[in-house]
Amino acid sequence: METRPERHRHDHVHEQEAQEGEEDAAVMEHGALSLQRGAALFGRRHDEEAGRRRGEIREVDFFSRDSGARGQDDGEGRGVTRGGRDDVNIELDLLTTASAGEEMMAVKNQKIEASAVEVELRRVVEENRRLCGMLEELTRSYGALYQQLLQVTQHRQHPADLMINRSSLAHTHLTTAASHNTSSTRQLLEARASSTTTAQPHAVVAGVEDEASDGAGEASPSLSNGGNNNDDADGKRKASPDAMAPPPRENGLQAAASELPGRKARVSVRARSEAPMISDGCQWRKYGQKMAKGNPCPRAYYRCTMAVACPVRKQVQRCAEDRTILVTTYEGHHNHPLPPAATTMANTTSAAAAMLLSGPATSRDGAAALLGHPAAALFHHSSSIPYASTMATLSASAPFPTITLDLTQAPGGVAGSGGLLPHGLGLHRPPGGIHPVVAPAMPFPAPSPLASMFLPQRAPTGPPTPTGLVARQQQSVMETVTAAIAADPNFTTALAAAISSVMAGAAHQAQPTPRGNNVGIAGDQASGSAGAATAGPTPTAAGARAASGGSPRFATQSCTMSTT
DNA sequence: CGCGTTTGACCAGCGC
DNA sequence: GCGCTGGTCAAACGCG
Numbered sequence: 001m002e003t004r005p006e007r008h009r010h011d012h013v014h015e016q017e018a019q020e021g022e023e024d025a026a027v028m029e030h031g032a033l034s035l036q037r038g039a040a041l042f043g044r045r046h047d048e049e050a051g052r053r054r055g056e057i058r059e060v061d062f063f064s065r066d067s068g069a070r071g072q073d074d075g076e077g078r079g080v081t082r083g084g085r086d087d088v089n090i091e092l093d094l095l096t097t098a099s100a101g102e103e104m105m106a107v108k109n110q111k112i113e114a115s116a117v118e119v120e121l122r123r124v125v126e127e128n129r130r131l132c133g134m135l136e137e138l139t140r141s142y143g144a145l146y147q148q149l150l151q152v153t154q155h156r157q158h159p160a161d162l163m164i165n166r167s168s169l170a171h172t173h174l175t176t177a178a179s180h181n182t183s184s185t186r187q188l189l190e191a192r193a194s195s196t197t198t199a200q201p202h203a204v205v206a207g208v209e210d211e212a213s214d215g216a217g218e219a220s221p222s223l224s225n226g227g228n229n230n231d232d233a234d235g236k237r238k239a240s241p242d243a244m245a246p247p248p249r250e251n252g253l254q255a256a257a258s259e260l261p262g263r264k265a266r267v268s269v270r271a272r273s274e275a276p277m278i279s280d281g282c283q284w285r286k287y288g289q290k291m292a293k294g295n296p297c298p299r300a301y302y303r304c305t306m307a308v309a310c311p312v313r314k315q316v317q318r319c320a321e322d323r324t325i326l327v328t329t330y331e332g333h334h335n336h337p338l339p340p341a342a343t344t345m346a347n348t349t350s351a352a353a354a355m356l357l358s359g360p361a362t363s364r365d366g367a368a369a370l371l372g373h374p375a376a377a378l379f380h381h382s383s384s385i386p387y388a389s390t391m392a393t394l395s396a397s398a399p400f401p402t403i404t405l406d407l408t409q410a411p412g413g414v415a416g417s418g419g420l421l422p423h424g425l426g427l428h429r430p431p432g433g434i435h436p437v438v439a440p441a442m443p444f445p446a447p448s449p450l451a452s453m454f455l456p457q458r459a460p461t462g463p464p465t466p467t468g469l470v471a472r473q474q475q476s477v478m479e480t481v482t483a484a485i486a487a488d489p490n491f492t493t494a495l496a497a498a499i500s501s502v503m504a505g506a507a508h509q510a511q512p513t514p515r516g517n518n519v520g521i522a523g524d525q526a527s528g529s530a531g532a533a534t535a536g537p538t539p540t541a542a543g544a545r546a547a548s549g550g551s552p553r554f555a556t557q558s559c560t561m562s563t564t
Numbered sequence: 565c566g567c568g569t570t571t572g573a574c575c576a577g578c579g580c
Numbered sequence: 581g582c583g584c585t586g587g588t589c590a591a592a593c594g595c596g
Contacts, residue, residue: 287589287590288589290585290586290587292585293584313587
């Protein structure tokens with residue numbers, strides 16, 4: 001930092017020297033950048049050397065024997081590095097003048113060497129950065145594979161639950177370089193494909209595959225599968241972009257998906273927010289608004305506009321019971337590259353949907369069904385999630401399987417829409433208020449990183465609130481969590497990893513980690529969605545649109561997952 | 565003028 | 581078959 005000005009001065013000086021013909025051709029050949037950097041390094045090195053020799057040489061007639069250029073150079077360097085100690089600088093230059101020819105050559109050689117070292121340093125730094133990235137990716141892939149191994153183990157213990165999270169597997173295939181040797185995984189995929197005749201969430205599976213194809217081909221329109229799956233009535237959208245989507249692949253899963261059009265997964269996020277919009281990294285266009293039955297607040301319909309034919313849609317509606325709760329429902333899978341923030345959310349929702357549909361949810365047996373889900377097994381297996389001992393949901397007659405991430409429950413068991421039992425055992429009542437469910441509780445530091453994922457991008461009015469500051473302070477934790485989620489399409493797995501990470505991070509940051517936050521499975525009929533997420537409109541859409549820049553208060557400090 | 569929102573109309577699914 | 585509801589379309593409108 002402090003040497004930067006000095007470096008610039010040296011660069012400037014040496015450029016002048018070059019222009020004045022005092023630099024030989026050898027130095028000039030290194031180009032301006034190398035020359036300058038090398039000169040800068042040399043300047044420091046030279047100063048140090050001069051300092052070591054300080055006291056050995058006492059002559060003071062440098063200026064009288066050197067060129068004007070050198071004098072200028074010395075003067076520049078002296079000002080910065082020596083703090084105005086002219087004697088020191090003089091000694092340095094005196095040393096140079098003692099043996100003018102040889103010293104000049106030595107200096108230039110040192111400059112060349114310094115520039116070479118600099119270049120090498122930069123190269124190494126770049127390589128190190130690249131390796132770090134690779135290591136991170138490998139770590140993520142390893143974690144994903146490990147969690148999937150746990151799932152496989154669990155599946156073998158429970159043959160009835162042979163439903164495999166195809167999405168996570170596919171994702172792993174895409175993201176892990178060493179995935180080509182996961183024969184067991186492929187076997188499981190085969191088994192799953194052959195078992196599509198069972199009452200499985202085909203729509204979700206198809207959507208998952210779509211996500212996989214996304215990973216394979218970024219802008220692959222194959223996501224149209226997701227669109228088909230998501231469209232409960234394909235014929236109803238003759239003119240819609242979804243209808244333009246290619247037909248389902250010959251894959252049996254796809255065919256099965258088309259056979260069960262109503263089986264489309266949704267992921268709903270309930271967040272307590274006074275802000276009209278929440279940020280999920282995507283761009284949305286409102287295409288409709290309806291008054292939903294039993295809710296005075298209108299429901300807004302949004303479509304992803306990041307791609308022409310992106311099938312992802314989302315619904316935004318405020319909770320009838322508590323209008324401070326914003327329910328955002330995602331549906332479908334993006335067929336285009338997403339920005340990191342959007343990718344995180346998309347992966348999260350897709351993974352949640354995959355988990356939901358990959359389980360025996362069709363039985364609608366409630367708790368038993370979800371308890372049999374491999375994801376639930378993960379919770380059981382995870383020693384870092386002491387409260388995740390139960391996954392239950394009561395039967396909900398929702399037309400679509402929906403998994404709800406409830407971020408509205410406050411720490412300490414104070415719930416926004418539903419109460420929390422001691423130790424985080426939550427009783428979540430969906431907006432519809434029809435199906436209370438027992439939700440497993442999970443410790444979360446406050447504010448919840450998951451909630452932070454939905455940090456609002458706009459606020460109706462007013463300056464950033466303290467909550468926003470807190471959120472920024474914990475951005476690193478957020479990033480850790482979101483990265484963990486994004487790394488694994490299996491939402492439950494990722495969530496477990498995220499929670500563990502958060503807990504560790506919270507301890508590291510010496511931040512309080514109240515255990516009032518929960519992650520549970522519950523029935524929610526009010527919302528659902530899958531895909532990417534973003535801003536949510538409010539009943540006051542116009543005001544919401546106009547408002548921006550603020551940081552609405554997010555009291556979301558817990559996460560409850562509910563499924564229907 | 566282009567883009568996004570609003571809003572009434574239309575369509576399909578579902579229950580009675 | 582009818583009505584209700586959810587979801588979507590598309591013309592009208594507003595804003596920058």
